[in-house]
Each structure stands twice: as C-alpha cells, then as structure tokens.
Amino acid sequence: xxxxxxxxxxxxxxxxxxxxxxxxxxxxxxxxxxxxxxxxxxxxxxxxxxxxxxxxxxxxxxxxxxxxxxxxxxxxxxxxxxxxxxxxxxxxxxxxxxxxxxxxxxxxxxxxxxxxxx
Numbered sequence: 001x002x003x004x005x006x007x008x009x010x011x012x013x014x015x016x017x018x019x020x021x022x023x024x025x026x027x028x029x030x031x032x033x034x035x036x037x038x039x040x041x042x043x044x045x046x047x048x049x050x051x052x053x054x055x056x057x058x059x060x061x062x063x064x065x066x067x068x069x070x071x072x073x074x075x076x077x078x079x080x081x082x083x084x085x086x087x088x089x090x091x092x093x094x095x096x097x098x099x100x101x102x103x104x105x106x107x108x109x110x111x112x113x114x115x116x117x118x
Contacts, residue, residue, distance in 0.1 A: 002114065005105075006041070007024075008040070008041070010049070021046075022063065023118055029067050032067060041103055045078070051088070051091060074096065075103055077101030077102050
C-alpha cells in the first residue's frame with residue numbers, strides 16, 4: 001500500500017494556483033478512494049487556501065470536504081507568515097511545526113511516505 005504526503009504550496013492569487021490546489025485534492029481523493037495511506041499538508045502559501053475552500057460557495061468546496069479528513073496539518077510558521085493562522089485553526093485544521101515551525105518532511109520520508117508537491 002502506498003504512503004503518500006501531498007503538499008500544497010500554491011498561493012490563492014492566481015488561476016494557476018487554483019489549478020494546483022484542485023489537482024492536489026484530486027490526487028488525495030484518488031489515493032483515498034483506493035484506501036491508501038495519504039496525507040494532505042498545506043505549506044508555504046498553501047494555508048491561505050483553507051479558509052477559501054471552507055466557503056460553501058467556493059467551486060472546489062465539495063472536493064475539499066471530500067478530502068478534509070486526510071488533512072494532517074498546515075505549516076504553523078507559514079500560516080502565521082501569510083496571516084491566516086487564526087482562520088486555519090478556526091477551520092479545525094491542526095497547525096504543524098515539528099521542525100523549526102514547519103512540517104518535518106524528513107520524518108515523513110523516514111516513515112516511508114513519498115512526498116508530492118503542488
């Protein structure tokens with residue numbers, strides 16, 4: 001069974017960023033539907049997506065809801081740096097900061113996860 005960590009780094013400011021977050025969530029959904037071990041992590045500018053995708057009228061809200069149970073966290077440092085830390089927490093997403101305030105990708109790789117970034 002594959003172990004995959006999918007990381008959203010895309011910003012909310014462009015149509016290209018929307019394509020990246022949607023493709024990331026589609027990939028998570030594919031692994032989830034196959035009953036694989038998959039995690040979704042929001043890092044870099046990615047945490048900005050969480051409050052956007054929580055909006056019921058967002059075009060990708062349904063896909064977000066379908067994969068929300070696979071979100072393992074959002075980068076604590078980056079959520080703060082991009083000004084969405086309180087919003088991310090209010091959305092029920094855990095902040096992760098095992099390595100200098102950021103998610104530990106070494107830990108994921110050591111646990112056998114393949115890391116895919118969008």
